[in-house]
Amino acid sequence: MTASGESQILDRGYRRFEGQRSGVGGAVRSLSWHTARGVLGLGRKARYKIAPAIIIAIAFLPAVIWAGLAAFLGGEFFAEFDVTPEYSELAQQSIAAIVLFVTLVAPDALVRDRRDGMLSLYLSTPLTRVTYLISKIFTVTGVLAIIVLIPTLIYLLALTFASFGPDGFGNWMLTLGRIVLSGVLASLVFALISMACSSLTDRRAFASVAVFLVMFGLLTVVGVMIEVGDASTNWRVLDPLNMPFELISRIFGARGEYPEISTASVYLANGGWASGSLGLIWWRLRGAS
Amino acid sequence: MRHDVRVAVIVASELSMVFGNHRALDALDLEVHSGVTGLVGANGAGKTTFMSIVLGLRAATTGTVQVLGLDPLRQGAELRSVVGYGPERNVFPDEMPASDFVKHLAEVRGMPRSEARSRASDALWLVGLGEERFRALGTMSTGQRQRVKLAQAIAADPSLVLLDEPTDGLDPVQRDEMLALIRQISNDYGIDVMLSSHLLEEVERICDHVVALDAGRLVAQGRLDQLVGDVEGVTLELVDAPDLAGSAEAVAAAIAATGLEVTRDPDTMRMDVFGGDTDAIADAVRDAVADSGARIGRLENRRRRLEDLFEAAQ
Numbered sequence: 225m226t227a228s229g230e231s232q233i234l235d236r237g238y239r240r241f242e243g244q245r246s247g248v249g250g251a252v253r254s255l256s257w258h259t260a261r262g263v264l265g266l267g268r269k270a271r272y273k274i275a276p277a278i279i280i281a282i283a284f285l286p287a288v289i290w291a292g293l294a295a296f297l298g299g300e301f302f303a304e305f306d307v308t309p310e311y312s313e314l315a316q317q318s319i320a321a322i323v324l325f326v327t328l329v330a331p332d333a334l335v336r337d338r339r340d341g342m343l344s345l346y347l348s349t350p351l352t353r354v355t356y357l358i359s360k361i362f363t364v365t366g367v368l369a370i371i372v373l374i375p376t377l378i379y380l381l382a383l384t385f386a387s388f389g390p391d392g393f394g395n396w397m398l399t400l401g402r403i404v405l406s407g408v409l410a411s412l413v414f415a416l417i418s419m420a421c422s423s424l425t426d427r428r429a430f431a432s433v434a435v436f437l438v439m440f441g442l443l444t445v446v447g448v449m450i451e452v453g454d455a456s457t458n459w460r461v462l463d464p465l466n467m468p469f470e471l472i473s474r475i476f477g478a479r480g481e482y483p484e485i486s487t488a489s490v491y492l493a494n495g496g497w498a499s500g501s502l503g504l505i506w507w508r509l510r511g512a513s
Numbered sequence: 514m515r516h517d518v519r520v521a522v523i524v525a526s527e528l529s530m531v532f533g534n535h536r537a538l539d540a541l542d543l544e545v546h547s548g549v550t551g552l553v554g555a556n557g558a559g560k561t562t563f564m565s566i567v568l569g570l571r572a573a574t575t576g577t578v579q580v581l582g583l584d585p586l587r588q589g590a591e592l593r594s595v596v597g598y599g600p601e602r603n604v605f606p607d608e609m610p611a612s613d614f615v616k617h618l619a620e621v622r623g624m625p626r627s628e629a630r631s632r633a634s635d636a637l638w639l640v641g642l643g644e645e646r647f648r649a650l651g652t653m654s655t656g657q658r659q660r661v662k663l664a665q666a667i668a669a670d671p672s673l674v675l676l677d678e679p680t681d682g683l684d685p686v687q688r689d690e691m692l693a694l695i696r697q698i699s700n701d702y703g704i705d706v707m708l709s710s711h712l713l714e715e716v717e718r719i720c721d722h723v724v725a726l727d728a729g730r731l732v733a734q735g736r737l738d739q740l741v742g743d744v745e746g747v748t749l750e751l752v753d754a755p756d757l758a759g760s761a762e763a764v765a766a767a768i769a770a771t772g773l774e775v776t777r778d779p780d781t782m783r784m785d786v787f788g789g790d791t792d793a794i795a796d797a798v799r800d801a802v803a804d805s806g807a808r809i810g811r812l813e814n815r816r817r818r819l820e821d822l823f824e825a826a827q
Contacts, residue, residue: 238639238702241632241670245623248590254620268608341604345665348568348598348675349621350590 251350252359259363263332275328279371283321286314287375291382299388308383311403312476314376315410316469321371323439323465326414331422331431333364334505339426343512353509361502364415365408372414373407406475410468413494417464420501423508439465457484461493468494521546521579522673522705523567528576530562530729537562539729540576545707549699551716551737552709553819554726560709561601563726564675567707568593581672594623597666597704601677603658607651611637614650615665622669629668636668637661640694656687660694667698674698676708680715692719713819717741725822733822740822746787746815747794752808753782760807767801785815 246253265273290308293301302308309317337343346356380403383389390396421434446463449455460482461467471494473480474487482490523545530538538559552560565571567580569589578585583592606614616633620626637646640660645653650661659679666674679695680688696719699706710716716723716737723740725732733740751761761782765775774788786794802809 237635238667239632239635239670241624241628243625243628245594246620246625247594247623250623251590251621254617258617267613336606339604340606341600341602342606344600344602345598345618346621347570348593348596348600349618350594350623351621352590355590 248350248355252355252362255346255351255356255359256363256366259333259360260367262336263329263364263367275324279321279324279329282324283318283371284375284378286317287378287382290314290379294382294386294388299383299386302383302386302388308388310476310478311376311380311399312406312473312478312480314379315372315407315472318371318375319469322368322414325368325371326418326439327432327435330364330368330415330418331428331435333360334419334422335426335428335431338512339428353506357505357509360419361412361415364419365412368411368415369407372411373404376403376407402476406472409475409494410472413464413468413471413498416498416501416505420504423505457482458489460485461489461496464497467497522550523578523580523707525563525578526576528563528566528578529574530559530566530571531574537729538566538573538726539731541726541731543724543731543734545724546722547705548721549695549719550705550707550722550724551720552707552724552726553711553713553716554709554732555711557728558711558726559729560711560726561677562729564598564677564707564709567675568596568598594669595672597622597669597671597674599662599666599674599676599679601681601709603655603662603682605650605658605661607649609650610647611642611650611653611661611664612646614661615668618665619668622671624669632668632670633664636664639667640664641690655682656684656691659683659687659691663691663694663698667702667704671704673705673707676706678710679708680710680712688715695719713823717819723819725819727823733819741817741819743814744787744817746785747798748811748813748815749784749786749798749809750811751782751802752810754808757807760805763805764798764801764807767804768797771797773797782810787815 261267264276315322337346343356347353351359377400380389380399384396390399417438418435421438422428422431424434425431443463443465446459449459450457460470466481467490470480470482470485470490474490480490521544523543525541525543528538528541528543529536541563552563554560562571566573566578567585569585569592572586580592581595585592612630612633615636616629619629619632619636624632634643634646637643640663642657642660642664645657650658653661659682663676663679666676676695680691683691692715695706695708698704699721708716708720720737722735723737724734749764751757751764761777761784765777765784768784768786769775771793772789773786773794775784775786777784786798789797798812801807
């Protein structure tokens with residue numbers, strides 16, 4: 225103990241911890257919270273907050289506009305002019321936000337740990353490679369779902385309060401279920417594709433370029449094959465940018481942008497992208513020391 | 514203090530690790546007891562591989578290992594919640610304050626959030642970074658970063674701490690301070706420590722036990738005071754001067770002629786004399802030096818050092 229006048233600095237020494245440790249569950253929760261804060265720029269310098277703030281603003285703008293229109297003009301206006309988008313279309317209005325998220329923000333979740341040596345430290349804790357990966361997928365999907373899911377939920381509530389929502393409690397719950405299911409699944413596919421590209425490098429800029437190339441490169445290649453090469457439209461299943469949106473449409477029972485592709489193919493394509501990405505992430509993680 | 518000398522902290526039996534054609538660990542049978550244990554060996558001796566097996570991060574090719582009574586592979590998560598680890602790599606999230614870094618890892622190791630915060634602060638004070646705890650890691654010196662690594666390893670109240678080359682990159686003063694901290698962690702806080710190092714001198718200074726590896730093979734293990742220290746005989750070092758050329762050979766020959774054993778490094782003026790009682794050795798050295806006209810630079814009891822164990826294993 226040191227003292228000066230009446231002030232004291234107490235040497236607390238080293239204390240034993242006799243309480244209950246939180247185990248693997250606590251480790252996963254802590255890592256998820258830390259990752260979510262990191263990708264959203266919380267607790268980091270201001271420049272890391274800019275991209276997430278812009279992305280959230282872009283994502284929520286359409287839903288906020290529709291909610292404002294519903295509040296000021298009411299359901300009668302919507303009924304008369306029939307201008308409201310389908311629930312399955314609202315996520316597509318946030319495509320810019322989703323693309324920005326998967327290219328600029330999501331790569332941070334994996335890249336930082338490899339670059340900063342945190343991965344080897346995490347693996348010396350109760351976390352294993354499996355639980356580490358579960359935490360990361362859960363977090364990136366969860367944060368992305370905020371962008372994909374919440375605007376549509378705001379839209380649903382706005383239309384409901386304007387008496388223009390789904391008819392009856394059963395339909396309302398069915399719509400809610402479809403919004404949640406489609407939003408989570410589409411977020412999962414986007415998150416896995418972004419993480420797979422990110423797992424190939426320790427540099428965030430390279431990861432962003434890789435995600436962009438996969439998303440827009442394949443979109444372009446498939447487009448050229450179909451439009452110029454006269455290939456089958458089924459090649460659209462290789463388009464990782466539009467297949468998750470197509471999945472949202474099919475969950476709502478709509479045919480989406482590519483009605484010529486069967487619903488089974490859409491599900492298989494998304495499953496293929498998700499499982500392929502997961503395999504790549506796992507392969508890279510297994511090789512990490 | 515909670516050292517329990519009756520319980521082996523680590524027990525390995527017939528432990529081997531093979532990577533392709535390379536045998537990183539070769540049938541190790543060893544026990545590590547409470548206190549500070551030095552895991553020594555040259556780079557590539559198998560130290561880091563052994564640590565990764567102890568942490569349950571790798572499965573041994575053959576053999577078994579128990580750490581704190583737990584199987585690292587089957588009970589890895591439970592084990593790693595009570596084991597602190599300081600990696601060799603000196604890379605950190607640069608923008609993160611030291612306190613956040615230590616707190617986060619304490620939480621991941623199972624501390625409740627409020628407990629993790631106070632323990633992170635305490636751990637940083639204990640390693641001498643109390644005033645610096647809110648500084649970003651990227652602004653810290655190598656010595657401070659090594660201390661942060663130590664703080665994160667002890668913050669979650671582990672029973673065992675594994676430190677991989679904890680003095681790497683430190684200057685002599687910083688190295689002394691780090692070694693004193695490690696000794697303090699074991700003596701004052703009752704935490705068992707295993708540190709890997711290729712610097713035998715620092716292991717001799719602070720360790721109670723030693724596990725010496727050479728190319729994956731066990732060279733020696735046990736209490737340091739039983740493996741090194743004074744042994745029978747003396748070490749004689751003669752003054753090296755132009756007018757005394759050939760004196761070392763003459764002295765060695767004269768001593769050997771009395772029936773004692775002499776081992777001499779041909780590149781230096783040092784020789785070990787043994788194989789007789791103390792009086793006989795003293796008389797033989799005195800007479801040989803006087804007759805040859807040599808001058809004694811140093812005369813001391815013969816000691817066995819860790820490097821002697823490695824040389825004997827060659």
